[in-house]
Amino acid sequence: MLYAVIAFDSTDPGTFERRMSVRPAHMSNGEKMMTDGSFLFGGGILDGAGKMVGGVLIVDFETREEIDEWLKNEPYIINKVWDRVDVHPFLVPPQFLSLFPKFQEHPVAD
Secondary structure (H helix, E strand, C coil): CEEEEEEEECCCCCHHHHHHHHHHHHHHHHHHHHHHCCEEEEEEEECCCCCEEEEEEEEECCCHHHHHHHHHHCHHHHCCCEEEEEEEECCCCHHHHHHCHHHCCCCCCC
16 A cells, blocks of 8 residues: 655754665665565655755555554664654546556456
8 A cells, every 4th residue: 555654853853864864765765665566756855945854655454553563664664764644545546547556456357
């Protein structure tokens, strides 16, 4: 099942610097997830000055419990970059299904 993960960085001093120092581990984790098919797409949330202050990820997990398990090991969580993480079931609308063929509805045989 697809989920949108919306993560917001802490506003504590030093968070951006911590983000940048941990970013290689975060990106490496994302690459592994892309390989196993659990991470489809993502990107940074920017503030008015163009500085990263969070992220949005579209992930594919069977259960919410699997997402929680992944988040326990996410470098931005472990290193206190992300302060708040919202997780919501996500539906790909028909006009974007060509980008995600795995999620196209299959007709039911009579």
